[in-house]
Amino acid sequence: MDKKGQGLIIAGVGGNYEVQMENGQVLRCKARGVFRKQKVTPLIGDRVTVSEGGFLESIAPRKNILVRPAAVNVDQVLVVFAVHNPEPHLLLLDHFLVEAERQGIEAVLIFNKADLCKETDAERREQIQRAYEAAGYPVYWISTYQMQPDRIAALQKQLRHKITVLAGPSGVGKSSLINCLTKANQETGDLSEKIARGKNTTRHARLLPLQSADGWIADTPGFSSFYIQEWSSEALAMYYPEFAPYRQTCRFPDCRHITEPDCAVRGAVTSGAVSELRYEQYRKLYEEVREYEQTHPSYKRT
Ligand SMILES: Nc1nc2c(ncn2[C@@H]2O[C@H](COP(=O)(O)OP(=O)(O)OP(=O)(O)O)[C@@H](O)[C@H]2O)c(=O)[nH]1
Ligand SMILES: [Mg+2]
Ligand SMILES: [Zn+2]
Incomplete structure (x- = not known):
């Protein structure tokens, strides 16, 4: 042969x-x-x-290299969180998005387990939807337990001709989603089982062919910590796309949009043009990166 x-x-x-x-x-x-x-x-x-x-x-030659999940030539990342169980951790969500921006990879947001939505969630859900759509990310609310054909078709279209990886914490339903989109039968597991036998059901990344579209999707183990050592506090604001129209008009050209006077980004937050939710996360990530820089002064960053 x-x-x-x-x-x-x-x-x-x-x-x-x-x-x-x-x-x-x-x-x-x-x-x-x-x-x-x-x-x-x-x-x-x-x-x-x-x-x-x-x-x-x-x-x-590789077009890009993702460290977590470990994959190369990635066109798109589907960042998956659950509406509840586990509760969404928006700072972690922004970690994924910043890394995608830094690598030049398109990102799409999926909130799974929409069947667990309560009436009292409506306002929060709208706030999240507005914040991330304004930043340019498509947002889907789905339940892998009730996948209507039009939902599957819309997601298939989003994935066509691309190599897509799933990213997100353990237990949010990444493998369940893969099983809706491919012929694969990836093992899934509930949270109580995960706690009993160690948290990840999926242990290794694997690319799977899409069922009705030309493309590949990678199931990956869930993870909840991210390496920020390669980020720089100076560059971080560049990875918040919705800041772009304002960044240039801050009074100081090296404005970090934290405490500086006449900061156009903070002005946009006050006027409602930029989401407060996203800006708060920017601040928290900025502090995390600053702290890392101060404790590791010689590390190379971008
Ligand atoms: N209520 C509800 N539960 C869901 C939904 N989708 C998946 N689950 C459940 O959530 C649990 C975790 O699903 P998995 O698909 O194993 O999650 P995962 O993200 O692949 O987890 P890891 O492989 O550990 O990273 C399982 O018990 C699923 O049955 C959904 O839409 N609604
Ligand atoms: Mg899995
Ligand atoms: Zn500024």
Whole structure:
């Protein structure tokens, strides 16, 4: 059997890779030592050449590299949170969005478990919807327990021709969503089981083909901490897209939009043009990054 050819890494655990070849076959491959020497780890999303012996020969240049989840050539991230159980953690949500902006990856927000919505949630839900849509992110409220065909179609359209990764904490329903969008049967688990056996049901990232659209979606383990060491407090405001029209008109060109006088961004928050919810998160993240910078002065950041 001639194994040589081009393919896409769809899974990789412990040096063993699964490569979806252009001819439709899935090959099990190993990496050559040369990658280890070059300190390159092949990752899901890599476009690779495979030798006849089933070795990864070369990796095509990458468009981007995501650390968490570990994937490359990512076009889009679906940031998934639950309406309740677990409660949404908006600061963590902004962590994901800032990282997506920094990497130039489109982001879409999914609030799952809409079936758990209470009447008293309506106002909060509207506030969140307005804040994130104004920042340019599509927002979907779904329940994987009640996926209407038009919802599935809208999401499929959002995913077409792209490599999409799911990001979000454990237990929000990422694998349940994957099972609605692909033919896969990813294991899901409820929170009490997770606590009993360690929190993650999904343990390794895997790219899965979409059911009715040309594209790939990666189920990933949930995670709730994010590495901010590569962020700079100076650049952070650039990753809040809705600040862009105001940033240029602050009195000080190096304004951080925290306490400076004549800050146009804070002016926009006061006038209601920029969401207070988002601005508050900006402030909190800014403080987190500042603190890291002060305790690690020599670290390289962007
Ligand atoms: N009420 C409700 N529960 C849901 C919904 N979708 C998923 N769940 C439940 O939430 C729990 C977690 O779902 P998973 O799909 O395993 O969550 P996950 O995000 O993949 O979790 P990890 O793999 O641990 O990161 C399961 O018990 C699901 O049945 C929903 O729309 N409504
Ligand atoms: Mg999962
Ligand atoms: Zn300012």
